[in-house]
Amino acid sequence: MYNMKTASRLEGIGEYYFSKKLREIEELNRLGKNIISLGIGSPDQAPHPDVIRVLHEESSKAGTHAYQSYKGSPVLRKAIADWYKEYYQVSLNPEQEILPLAGSKEGIMHICMTYINPGDLVLIPNPGYPTYQSAARLAGAAPVVYELNEENNWMPDFGEIKDLIGRKQVTQKSVLMFVNYPHMPSGQRPVRSLFEKLVAFAKENQILLIHDNPYSFILNEEPMSMLQVEGVTDTVIELNSLSKSHNMVGWRVGMLLAKAEHVENILRFKSNMDSGMFLPVQLAAAKALSLPASWYEQVNKIYQTRKKAIEVLLQELGCSFSREQSGLFVWARIPEGIKDGYDLSDLLLYQANVFVTPGGIFGTAGDKYIRLSLCAPEGKILECVERVQKAGLFKSKHHV
Numbered sequence: 001m002y003n004m005k006t007a008s009r010l011e012g013i014g015e016y017y018f019s020k021k022l023r024e025i026e027e028l029n030r031l032g033k034n035i036i037s038l039g040i041g042s043p044d045q046a047p048h049p050d051v052i053r054v055l056h057e058e059s060s061k062a063g064t065h066a067y068q069s070y071k072g073s074p075v076l077r078k079a080i081a082d083w084y085k086e087y088y089q090v091s092l093n094p095e096q097e098i099l100p101l102a103g104s105k106e107g108i109m110h111i112c113m114t115y116i117n118p119g120d121l122v123l124i125p126n127p128g129y130p131t132y133q134s135a136a137r138l139a140g141a142a143p144v145v146y147e148l149n150e151e152n153n154w155m156p157d158f159g160e161i162k163d164l165i166g167r168k169q170v171t172q173k174s175v176l177m178f179v180n181y182p183h184m185p186s187g188q189r190p191v192r193s194l195f196e197k198l199v200a201f202a203k204e205n206q207i208l209l210i211h212d213n214p215y216s217f218i219l220n221e222e223p224m225s226m227l228q229v230e231g232v233t234d235t236v237i238e239l240n241s242l243s244k245s246h247n248m249v250g251w252r253v254g255m256l257l258a259k260a261e262h263v264e265n266i267l268r269f270k271s272n273m274d275s276g277m278f279l280p281v282q283l284a285a286a287k288a289l290s291l292p293a294s295w296y297e298q299v300n301k302i303y304q305t306r307k308k309a310i311e312v313l314l315q316e317l318g319c320s321f322s323r324e325q326s327g328l329f330v331w332a333r334i335p336e337g338i339k340d341g342y343d344l345s346d347l348l349l350y351q352a353n354v355f356v357t358p359g360g361i362f363g364t365a366g367d368k369y370i371r372l373s374l375c376a377p378e379g380k381i382l383e384c385v386e387r388v389q390k391a392g393l394f395k396s397k398h399h400v
């Protein structure tokens with residue numbers, strides 16, 4: 001018997017929460033529970049029919065099955081540049097400043113592997129997308145969380161971050177900072193003045209700022225890019241994605257936007273990880289990026305209706321929440337009397353057959369919250385309301 005041990009870099013890295021929880025939900029469904037999941041943010045709507053058509057047409061051609069360029073198809077890079085110009089008013093050189101990715105998640109890992117040495121500092125939002133933390137750890141960094149809270153509108157406290165950096169005595173080390181607005185999980189929208197402050201802070205403290213921007217087209221009137229502040233410079237790398245904006249989450253298409261030098265450095269790592277993306281997928285993605293603005297309106301109309309139903313459910317649960325949230329979720333504070341989001345999530349799962357995500361999986365600052373996804377049809381969300389009422393879990397309502 002071989003005595004294989006997992007590599008020490010995996011210490012402290014657990015299986016992704018949803019990977020475990022979805023197995024439990026499958027098991028409950030097998031037992032006939034018929035769980036309605038408001039957990040993961042995986043759009044249930046299809047991409048635009050023209051996008052599917054391009055995929056079909058291109059994949060029936062003989063010449064589209066070969067290995068592709070590591071830098072992505074020029075057609076897709078041009079489409080990304082045009083999209084950034086049209087919706088964010090940011091000019092990018094498609095040859096040098098754009099790198100197509102298999103989703104924004106892939107980029108998070110690649111950036112860490114490209115720029116982090118053991119002991120370097122990676123600033124992670126708490127609450128925030130769990131992958132920032134695991135990617136930083138896998139790259140050997142010491143992730144340091146900076147806290148976001150409701151009182152601060154889920155925006156960083158620069159004084160606190162300065163202290164964190166100072167305490168770690170990082171003068172000789174690289175510092176990377178992940179930010180993400182619209183923020184997941186809180187739904188906090190991007191604010192121009194915050195972006196300006198972040199860029200100024202990063203420059204002043206020699207921080208490489210990573211802006212993860214996959215939600216800017218979801219329930220957000222004005223999509224914003226961190227690159228709007230001063231274009232592509234040393235300071236900012238932006239990640240974006242077609243997963244949510246174009247209902248293409250399973251296709252795995254995202255992008256990295258940065259100064260040419262960053263793109264080249266990251267490509268040194270990435271080109272050793274994969275061998276390019278299937279060309280028909282890239283061409284279909286280019287089609288998706290050229291859809292008219294009415295596409296986003298249509299997508300958001302559905303989410304708007306669902307959001308109203310989610311708000312009814314949250315009122316039923318006695319949760320408080322802001323109505324000014326962007327992105328694919330609604331983030332809500334649990335009522336007094338319930339210990340934390342995990343307890344509320346379990347209560348709903350086992351007694352009402354409804355799954356919601358406990359806020360604590362995004363960091364301790366999310367302990368008193370739950371996150372509900374808009375990726376279920378309105379009828380299903382309203383059925384959750386009925387299930388909760390029927391289970392009689394929340395007799396007295398204490399809503400904002």
Ligand SMILES: Cc1ncc(COP(=O)(O)O)c(C=O)c1O
Binds near residue numbers: 240
């Ligand atoms: C904040 C955040 N960043 C990145 C991702 C990953 O997106 P993609 O599908 O583009 O890899 C997600 C997905 O849930 C997310 O919530």
